Amino acid sequence: MSQWDRATLEALDRADPLAAFRDQFQLPAGLIYLDGNSLGALPRRTLARVEETVTQAWGEGLITSWLGAEWITAPRRVGDKIARLLGAEPGEVIVADSTSVNLFKAITAALSLRPERSVILSETGNFPTDLYMMQGIAAFSAGRVRAEAVCEDAVLDRLRDDVAVLLLTQVHYKTGAVRDMAEVTRRAHQAGALVVWDLSHSAGAIPLDLNEADADFAVGCGYKFLNGGPGAPAYLFAARRHQAQAMPVLSGWMGHAAPFAFEDGYRAAEGIERFLCGTPPILGMTALECGVDLLAEADMAAIRAKSLQLGRLFMDLMDEHCGGFGFRLVSPREDARRGSHVSYAHPQGYGIMQALKERGVIGDFRDPDVLRFGLTPLYLRHVDMLDAVMAIRAVCETRGWDDPRWAVRAAVT
Numbered sequence: 001m002s003q004w005d006r007a008t009l010e011a012l013d014r015a016d017p018l019a020a021f022r023d024q025f026q027l028p029a030g031l032i033y034l035d036g037n038s039l040g041a042l043p044r045r046t047l048a049r050v051e052e053t054v055t056q057a058w059g060e061g062l063i064t065s066w067l068g069a070e071w072i073t074a075p076r077r078v079g080d081k082i083a084r085l086l087g088a089e090p091g092e093v094i095v096a097d098s099t100s101v102n103l104f105k106a107i108t109a110a111l112s113l114r115p116e117r118s119v120i121l122s123e124t125g126n127f128p129t130d131l132y133m134m135q136g137i138a139a140f141s142a143g144r145v146r147a148e149a150v151c152e153d154a155v156l157d158r159l160r161d162d163v164a165v166l167l168l169t170q171v172h173y174k175t176g177a178v179r180d181m182a183e184v185t186r187r188a189h190q191a192g193a194l195v196v197w198d199l200s201h202s203a204g205a206i207p208l209d210l211n212e213a214d215a216d217f218a219v220g221c222g223y224k225f226l227n228g229g230p231g232a233p234a235y236l237f238a239a240r241r242h243q244a245q246a247m248p249v250l251s252g253w254m255g256h257a258a259p260f261a262f263e264d265g266y267r268a269a270e271g272i273e274r275f276l277c278g279t280p281p282i283l284g285m286t287a288l289e290c291g292v293d294l295l296a297e298a299d300m301a302a303i304r305a306k307s308l309q310l311g312r313l314f315m316d317l318m319d320e321h322c323g324g325f326g327f328r329l330v331s332p333r334e335d336a337r338r339g340s341h342v343s344y345a346h347p348q349g350y351g352i353m354q355a356l357k358e359r360g361v362i363g364d365f366r367d368p369d370v371l372r373f374g375l376t377p378l379y380l381r382h383v384d385m386l387d388a389v390m391a392i393r394a395v396c397e398t399r400g401w402d403d404p405r406w407a408v409r410a411a412v413t
């Protein structure tokens with residue numbers, strides 16, 4: 001008899017302090033959505049708010065809504081709300097652009113604080129955009145800056161006196177492994193480097209305390225655990241102590257000290273607003289604010305506890321029901337080292353994921369062979385773990401991956 005039978009899992013769902021949040025999301029009936037770490041689900045309140053922004057604020061208010069509907073202050077207002085999730089102070093987080101663009105801004109700002117040093121250091125296997133952005137900055141610098149990626153275990157030893165910026169993702173996008181932010185930051189500072197953290201798979205999923213960790217810069221996505229919608233604007237954190245000296249290279253007019261003074265010369269805004277660049281995308285910002293507001297109503301400790309429990313459950317159920325099918329766990333089993341998704345490698349990973357989608361279980365696939373299952377405590381139930389694992393088992397028993405339709409990979413996996 002399994003430790004995790006349906007009755008036990010249903011009892012866990014009844015006792016779940018976050019259970020009521022599920023109803024706040026619009027989820028297709030019968031679907032088990034294990035991809036909220038890639039694109040979060042739609043909060044019901046977002047529909048009405050976006051409609052109101054379009055029909056009232058835009059349709060009726062037109063340009064007066066920049067002030068009347070407080071559009072102009074949205075990057076800072078939503079940034080302050082996200083700051084609470086990151087362990088940052090009001091005025092240390094701004095919402096703008098994409099994570100990729102914010103990486104550019106944060107890395108170049110950190111470089112401007114370490115002019116005598118030349119290396120941007122990261123780890124191989126980091127999320128590609130992080131590596132690509134640092135490579136692009138190095139190429140543009142015409143020899144002043146070098147981008148270097150070393151393997152995960154060698155990062156801390158590579159912190160020599162030429163390293164200006166260490167760029168790491170706190171929760172790894174593929175494995176879900178968590179880096180110790182306070183310890184890594186301490187080691188980097190000891191070596192005289194600054195750190196840029198990518199929190200895309202952390203914010204809204206695990207408790208964060210950027211200021212406790214003495215963090216320098218951080219960036220992250222709005223469309224994952226923050227449930228801000230496809231292509232939602234991203235956020236950027238700059239510790240207050242760095243703001244006056246950190247010079248924005250993307251010196252757009254919205255980051256100017258007085259945008260509507262229309263001066264010819266660039267003067268950076270005093271505070272976090274200097275990391276704005278162009279006009280904020282208000283429709284995306286409106287949806288993001290709804291997701292962030294909803295998250296703020298939940299207790300982050302309860303989110304973390306449930307996320308870990310769902311992860312343990314998923315792994316136990318995989319051991320029990322799919323043990324003989326060739327899956328290899330690539331996420332850490334240990335709670336303290338695991339974020340909010342669980343990944344398995346399998347040689348037929350791509351086909352298995354496509355077959356699973358046809359059975360109403362959505363996760364995603366990351367090259368070359370990794371199946372990712374995102375665990376979002378606000379809208380997943382304990383019984384979903386059992387149903388998902390039984391669907392994986394059914395795909396394996398029927399060789400569901402063995403379908404000519406999966407021979408060519410889709411543009412999005």
Ligand SMILES: Cc1ncc(COP(=O)(O)O)c(C=O)c1O
Nearest residue numbers: 098099100127129169173198200
């Ligand atoms: C760790 C990490 N960084 C960055 C990104 C993407 O950034 P952008 O919003 O610029 O596409 C992702 C997307 O999945 C990610 O997982």
